[in-house]
Structure formats: structure tokens, C-alpha cells
Amino acid sequence: MNRSRIPLSGFAIVLFAVVFLVPFAFILLTAAKTQSESALLDFSWPTQWAFVQNLQAVIEARDYLLIIAFINSTILTVVSVAVVVVLAAMAAFVLQRRKSRWTGALNLIVLSGLVIPPAVVPTIWVLQKTQLFKTMPGLILVEIAYAMAFCVLLFQAFIASVPRELDEAATIDGAGPVSLFFRVVFPLLRPIIVTVVVVQSVFIWNDFASPLYFLPGDENATVQLTLFTFQGQYNNAYNLLFMDVLLVTIPPLILFAIFQRQIVSGMVSGSVKG
Amino acid sequence: MATATAGRRSTYPYWFLIPGGLIFTVFFLVPSVMAFYFSLTRWTLFDQEFIGLDNYVQFFREPALASGLTHTLIYALVTSGLKVVLGMALAILLTGPIIGRGFMRSVAFFPVLVSTIGVGLTFQVLMHPTKGIINQALAVIGIDGPAWLVDPSWALLSVALVDVWQGVGLATVIYMAGILTIPGEYFEAAKMDGASAWHRFRHVTLPLAKPATISVIILSLIGGLRKFDLIWAMTKGGPGFTSDVMASVVYKQYQAGFYGLSTAGNVVLFLLVILIVLPLFWLVNRKEES
Amino acid sequence: MRYSAAVLLAGVLTLSACSAGSLGSNDDDGSGKTAITFLTNNDPANVKVAEGVIAAFAAKNTDVTVKLDTRPQGSEGDNLVKTRLATGDMADVFEYNSGSLFQAIAPQANLTPVTGESWVGDLDPTFKQVVSADNEVYGSPWQNITGGGIFYNKPLYTKLGLQVPKTWADFMANNAKLKAEGVTPVEQTYSESWTSQVLVLADYHNVAAADPGFADKYTNNQAKFATTPQALAGFQRLEELKKAGYWNADYASAKYNEGLAAVATGKAGHYPMITFGVTAIETAAPGKVGDVGFFAMPGTDAAKNGVTLWEPSGIYIPKSTEGDKLAAAKKFQAFLASPDGCAAQAAATPVGGPFAVKTCKLPDDVAPAVKDLSAYVDAGAASPALEFLSPIKGPALEQITVEVGSGIRSAEAGAKLYDEDVKKQAQQLGLKGW
Numbered sequence: 001m002n003r004s005r006i007p008l009s010g011f012a013i014v015l016f017a018v019v020f021l022v023p024f025a026f027i028l029l030t031a032a033k034t035q036s037e038s039a040l041l042d043f044s045w046p047t048q049w050a051f052v053q054n055l056q057a058v059i060e061a062r063d064y065l066l067i068i069a070f071i072n073s074t075i076l077t078v079v080s081v082a083v084v085v086v087l088a089a090m091a092a093f094v095l096q097r098r099k100s101r102w103t104g105a106l107n108l109i110v111l112s113g114l115v116i117p118p119a120v121v122p123t124i125w126v127l128q129k130t131q132l133f134k135t136m137p138g139l140i141l142v143e144i145a146y147a148m149a150f151c152v153l154l155f156q157a158f159i160a161s162v163p164r165e166l167d168e169a170a171t172i173d174g175a176g177p178v179s180l181f182f183r184v185v186f187p188l189l190r191p192i193i194v195t196v197v198v199v200q201s202v203f204i205w206n207d208f209a210s211p212l213y214f215l216p217g218d219e220n221a222t223v224q225l226t227l228f229t230f231q232g233q234y235n236n237a238y239n240l241l242f243m244d245v246l247l248v249t250i251p252p253l254i255l256f257a258i259f260q261r262q263i264v265s266g267m268v269s270g271s272v273k274g
Numbered sequence: 275m276a277t278a279t280a281g282r283r284s285t286y287p288y289w290f291l292i293p294g295g296l297i298f299t300v301f302f303l304v305p306s307v308m309a310f311y312f313s314l315t316r317w318t319l320f321d322q323e324f325i326g327l328d329n330y331v332q333f334f335r336e337p338a339l340a341s342g343l344t345h346t347l348i349y350a351l352v353t354s355g356l357k358v359v360l361g362m363a364l365a366i367l368l369t370g371p372i373i374g375r376g377f378m379r380s381v382a383f384f385p386v387l388v389s390t391i392g393v394g395l396t397f398q399v400l401m402h403p404t405k406g407i408i409n410q411a412l413a414v415i416g417i418d419g420p421a422w423l424v425d426p427s428w429a430l431l432s433v434a435l436v437d438v439w440q441g442v443g444l445a446t447v448i449y450m451a452g453i454l455t456i457p458g459e460y461f462e463a464a465k466m467d468g469a470s471a472w473h474r475f476r477h478v479t480l481p482l483a484k485p486a487t488i489s490v491i492i493l494s495l496i497g498g499l500r501k502f503d504l505i506w507a508m509t510k511g512g513p514g515f516t517s518d519v520m521a522s523v524v525y526k527q528y529q530a531g532f533y534g535l536s537t538a539g540n541v542v543l544f545l546l547v548i549l550i551v552l553p554l555f556w557l558v559n560r561k562e563e564s
Numbered sequence: 565m566r567y568s569a570a571v572l573l574a575g576v577l578t579l580s581a582c583s584a585g586s587l588g589s590n591d592d593d594g595s596g597k598t599a600i601t602f603l604t605n606n607d608p609a610n611v612k613v614a615e616g617v618i619a620a621f622a623a624k625n626t627d628v629t630v631k632l633d634t635r636p637q638g639s640e641g642d643n644l645v646k647t648r649l650a651t652g653d654m655a656d657v658f659e660y661n662s663g664s665l666f667q668a669i670a671p672q673a674n675l676t677p678v679t680g681e682s683w684v685g686d687l688d689p690t691f692k693q694v695v696s697a698d699n700e701v702y703g704s705p706w707q708n709i710t711g712g713g714i715f716y717n718k719p720l721y722t723k724l725g726l727q728v729p730k731t732w733a734d735f736m737a738n739n740a741k742l743k744a745e746g747v748t749p750v751e752q753t754y755s756e757s758w759t760s761q762v763l764v765l766a767d768y769h770n771v772a773a774a775d776p777g778f779a780d781k782y783t784n785n786q787a788k789f790a791t792t793p794q795a796l797a798g799f800q801r802l803e804e805l806k807k808a809g810y811w812n813a814d815y816a817s818a819k820y821n822e823g824l825a826a827v828a829t830g831k832a833g834h835y836p837m838i839t840f841g842v843t844a845i846e847t848a849a850p851g852k853v854g855d856v857g858f859f860a861m862p863g864t865d866a867a868k869n870g871v872t873l874w875e876p877s878g879i880y881i882p883k884s885t886e887g888d889k890l891a892a893a894k895k896f897q898a899f900l901a902s903p904d905g906c907a908a909q910a911a912a913t914p915v916g917g918p919f920a921v922k923t924c925k926l927p928d929d930v931a932p933a934v935k936d937l938s939a940y941v942d943a944g945a946a947s948p949a950l951e952f953l954s955p956i957k958g959p960a961l962e963q964i965t966v967e968v969g970s971g972i973r974s975a976e977a978g979a980k981l982y983d984e985d986v987k988k989q990a991q992q993l994g995l996k997g998w
Contacts, residue, residue: 009372087293122308145297145298177285252388530992
């Protein structure tokens, strides 16, 4: 490394740290302050650490609402992602392998799933007609529907690189379509499955609008909604609000730490979803 | 290849499409199509009545609703413009000879993953006109910062800036991927010819990173036009109606119980997205074919 | 292997069928008691009252257990209530607004009428009217009648020798003196936009005093805010105060509890608010409730000066409640219209105004602002707010008043825009003549 680059690098590192890390440091510090100190909204070291007390207060608030929300969000995320991975991979397999005059139209429909903003009230209408409004399975089905297009496109692109000879060999060995797919093809998709799982988990965990519309009610709160209700609830208790922000941010943080590479490449290849 | 699909039983049966396709159809396509009908009705939870285009007339006549359309366009243009410029600048910096590249990339990318509501609430505090650390920091260097979210002329822009803060990491990574695919000889050749850094950027990087630019534009336009959570967390469309966008207008009409009107807003947004994004897709495809 | 994916899918779907529900509190203990659920809004002060009332009710009615359920406040909560009613999934007994919002939940179709109950005779006539539809009564009162007007700092008034103003001119003169003293004349808190509507809404007594038929004409699409001078005045006054520079410097970012603290500590002279605010003063500015007085929105005519009243919300029983639960819900509803119910509410939180039940008395230690309000009510110088006289209230009023109060939109343009908003509401409600 050339010595003249050190000042520039140093400057860039400091700038990045200030712009991108200070807000996170602010969350962390405010979450550790007492209520009166947090109301000053300043960026300072807490004179009195109240981290544990705040943690306890946030967890106990409103009859352990946060615990309920964490359970709900976990169920929502795990189930939606598990289902969408299997169904999207199946659909992508056939869409990629079997070309017909329908292919163009089907691909256009898939693409529409990425571009079109979902129609909210008619979705509620469908959920009501199917007795699924305000239920966790209803919200899960909606999340699956919204994630489907993105996942199908990613799987399609990846399956294109899986040689067809494998399919043929398995078929000659007497494998039917189901065992061909689940025994031969699905295991080969592992890299892209990891990407899809990680990226979709982050998206669904962070989703705010869908639970707001399709699963209203305190007893059904997801973690993103607790941020919102706590904001009104706590008024000036910024320490508790930011403790909640911190807790809600931790799961994606852990995923990011473990799967950085997959998340970044997944986001880039599926960047249209934004 | 044809041997694999012997007989009528295919190796790639269409029923594989059914489970996923059914969920997608019932919970996404059907509501999207039904929206066109519902937007022509006066619809409360208790009754429903066909009223033709009245909801659309209402939408464009009422300034509070119509301004949502303008704000949406401004918001989408500002966020995607800034993401293109900053994303490319950061990508050039991070693909260049610099120490701490991995650290900077991670740091800039992390906000992409954080809950948008959390980001919104955090910046609402950081942007407090008097007590917020942004204005306190500006005051140190002698700048009297604006009131950000509570200043009618700054509110929409403030949210857009936070959107850029959160999303620029993704744009950067896309550009980095784009720039790294440019063969090094191009830069070497340009250097040999004595091209300045600006010339190398203008005549090598910029044209060859075009696919990345189009990706960034498409993704940030789609995201920007549909944005709801960040705006709702930061201003709820306020002060007054000054930062109301289509998605927040749709939500407010829904909250008020005006389901037909809310759905009409949805359809307007839908058409807006198609109108803006479809030509871009078309452009990309044509470029790829030629 | 072939079936394992299907099994996995079935497994996750079963798992997903249960959402976490609620932790920490017990449901039914199965001891033969009737268990009912009571739904109310999740404002912390309100929850405290609900818990107090439930405890007092449980002490008197050992055969019934009441479980508390909460919903969000504001329009989000409105939506939830409507949805739960429409899907037949409402709590056994619930609290919800009276007046226009009550009319919007289609009481005839969704609620159990209780006109024949003995406690109905004890209700304040105006309250009875705002929980009735087609001559049937549906609700008992939740909490108190409150008044909209202006909170003022009493020590400041004494120190500067100011009199409680009865006309707008007197009020502006007081503001000028406060300003000269270096005190914020009028506090505004637009971070919580609902607080911005108070000046306009609380002016309604003045509108009604000048034009008693306004509410009917307004409902029938014959009178508009922009073209009725008395109605337009509310918007103009908001604009006048902004132009005179009488707001606090941080009006755009200040919050409700900061506004209460400002008027309670004397940082500001006035804060336009509804008297339910007294219950929150204790937390916003501990020990200062006694320094806050209240007066009605000053109008043009001192002789007609009076206060605009907000009726209590109601306790209703949905049609979906039947059998033992219905009997238990009726007991709970009746309890709130009894002296014991009033006492339980008063014990849980400082009351914000008189009770809407004739057999209930205000405690002697009420806040001065509430005593000021009661004086207007006792003198008969009071009118219900417009939203209790007409089913129409435009949903965007708070955004419009923020704009007028911030100088983004003129009073005339704001009133016009509000008329549009009202028209939209009336059309969407499907009212005749719009």
C-alpha cells in the first residue's frame, strides 16, 4: 500500500464511521440511559447505566407484549420463508426447464409481482372472504405471495446453471418428477437457498406495512408494530423506545454477521425488489 | 433433450406451479385485478355501491390527495438520483486502492438490513430542530441547520435523505459489482494514453457501469414510488400534507374507512409505477438484444 | 424423502395456526363464573381507569370476571372496532366514542339497544342523545364530560393582574401582555397533530351561539365553514395567533405533554386544550395541577360566552354477545352509570370534568380547571361540540389546522379544504343530499 493513500483512507474510514455508525451508537447509548437523561436527546456517555432496568421495563411493558411480538414475528418469518423456498423452487424449476408458448406470459406475471404495489384493501377483502383476515396463517400466505416473484426469479437464474444432463440421468434411473426435484435438483440449489432464506428473513422480519394492514390488534403485534405502539406509549421515555429499537435490530444484525457474503450477493442479484 | 420428456408424463409437470401459483394468484393477482372494480365503488365495511369514476375525480380534485402524487414523484426522483450519484462515488472509492475497504463496505451496507421503522424513529430524534445531534453538530461548524421534519419545505426532503442514508449501501454494492467486471486493461490503456482520472471515469467507468446504473435506478424508483414505512414512521405525511405520498394517502383513506377511495389511490399508484418503470425495463431489454 | 417436504410443510402450517396470543395474564379459571372481555383504548391513563373499574366491579359482582383487552387510539383504533364489529368478532362489551363516530359503526345493525334499562333515566340528556340512534339508547358513559377551551397559568394571571377573557379582543390583549413579559402567550404542539384542532373545534359554542341552526344546515349540505363567518372565525383565529407571533418557538416539534408542562409551569400563558388534559398534567408537571385554570374559547360577544363540551365515550354491547355473557355485560355497563362506577373512575385518575350521570357527584378535590369547567356547565353556558351534533367530521382536520397554524395555508383556504374533506366524508358515508 502506497503511503500517500493512508491520509485518504483514514479520512474515508472516519467519515464512514461518523455517517453510518453514529446513529447506531446513539441507539445503544440512549437505550442505556435513565429516562430523564435520554430526554435530552444528546450524544453522550450515560452518567448512570440503566441498561438492565430498561431491558426489563421494555420486556414487561403492556403485559409482555414484546415477548408476544417476538414469538409472532419468529413464527411469521420462519413459516413464510420455509414455505416460499420450497414452492418457489418448484415453480422456478418447471418455468426454467419447460419452455412453451406460455413461458413469456408466465414470466411477465412473475415480473409483475416485483413491480406492482400490492392492492391493500382488496387483499383484506380476499382475506375476509377466506376467513383468514386477522389470522397468522392469513398474514403468512400474504407474505408468501409477496415474496414469491422475487424468489422464483432468483431460483430460475440459478437453475439455468444446473446442467440438464443431471435431470436426464435421474430420469433414466427411473426417478419420477417429485423425486427428481427433491432428491437431485433441490440439494444442488443450496447456495441460492441460503441466499433466499437469509434475504427473505430480513425482509419479512422488517416488514411493517403487511402486519399493519392484515394482522391488526395488540395480541397479534409483530416486532415492527411494537416500535410504533411504544413510541406513542412512552412519549418521552426515549430510553425504552431505543431499547426496543435495539432489540428488534439484533436478529438481522446476527444474520448479517454470519451470512454477510450471501446477503450482499442476494441483495444485488435480486436488487429489483428494493 | 426430447428423450427426457417421453410420453405424456413430463419430467417437468405443470402441477409444480400450482401450490406457489395458487397462493400468488389468490393473495396477489386477484386483489390487484379486483382493485380496478373496487376503486369504482363507494365502499365502507357495512355496504358497497357502484359510483363510477367518482373516486378518481375526488382524488384529483382534492388538493390534499393530488399533492401526494407530486410528492411521490419528487421523492422517487430525489432518492434514486442521490443513490445513483453517491452509490457510484462510494463504489469508485471502495474499488480503488484504499485501506479498510471491507470495513467500509460492511458499515455502509448494514443500514439496508435494519428495520426501516427503527431507522425512521432514530432519525426523527437525530433531526430534532434544536436538541437533535445533527443540528448541534452543524452549529459547531457555524451552520444554522433547518428544522428538518417539522419545516414544511424540508420535511419531504429530510425523509428522502434518510432513505438515501439507508439505501445507498445497496447501490454501492451493485456499482462495485459492476465496476469490478470492467476489464483492467481498459483502465491501463486509458492510462497509457495519458487520460486524466476524470477522463477515465467519463469514458471508461461511466459507460461500462451502465447496467449497474440502470439496476440502481429501477430498484430505487420502484422502492421510492411505493415508500410508506419510512414516511409513516418519521412524519405521518406532515406537517399538514407537506410530506404525504401516494402510499401514505392510501393508508389514511383506509384508516378513515374510505375503502373505495383508498383503492382508487392504489390503482393510481399502480399505474404510475407501470408508466415509469415499464419503459425502463423495455430500454434494458432492447439494449441487451442489440 | 418423497413425503418429507410435504410433512415439513404440513408441520409449519400447523405451527403457524397459533399466534402467541397473550402472556402473563390468566384467562378463565373455570370456576363457573361468567368471563367477559372488555375492550378499551390503550392510552396508559385510560388503562389505569379500566383496571380500577374492573377491580371495583369484581368486588361487587363475584360471579363475573372481566378481562381487559386494549386497542390502539385514533383512527387505527376506529378501524379495528369497525372491522371487529363487521366480522362478529367484537369483545363482549366495549368502549368507543359517542356522537359521529358512534353513528359510523351502524349501531342499529351491530349493537344491543338498552333503552329499557333502569339507569338510562339517570343519564345526562345530552349524553343520552349522543349514544342514541333511531330513538334507541345503546350506551352508558365512560369517564367524564370534558370541555374544550383554553388552559391558563393561574400564577402568571395573578402576577400580571390579568382577567379571564370573555371576548377575543380581551384574550389578544392578555396575549400581548404575556409577550411583553417574555412569556410564550399561546402554546402549540404540532408533533402530535390532533392537538392543533382544539382552537377550531372548541370555538363551536361561539358558532352555535351566533347561529343555532348551524349543525343541521351543516349536516344537510347547506352551510359551509368557508362561507359561514362565525365558523370561519375559528380558522382565522388560529391564523391570527400565528401571524402575531404568539406561538412557542418549538411549536412545530413540541409534544402534547410538553404543552401541558409549559402551561402548568408558566413557560406559556395559554394552551388550547380539552379538559381531559388535567389527568395528564400530574405526569407532565408533577405537583402543578393546581396552577392550571380553564376558560372557554372567547368569542365576539361577552354575553354569549360559553364552553364547548365533549361528551364521554360510551360503553356498548355488540349484538354478538349472548346468553350469560350478555347478562354479565349488561351488569358491567350498568355499573358505569352508577355512583359506585363513578367513584371507581374518580379513584383511578384525576377526573377531567363532570359526570354524565345525575346520581354521581364530583369529588371535592377536583383540579381548579375542572371547577372552572363545572361553573360554565352549571350556568348553562355550554354546547356540545359539532361532532356530537352531526355525523360528519372530516378526517383531515388536524392536518389542515397544522397547516393553518404553521402559516402553510391561509385560514380561508384551510376552511375551504376542510369543506372538501367534509364533503368527502359525507359522500363516503352515503348521506342524502351530498
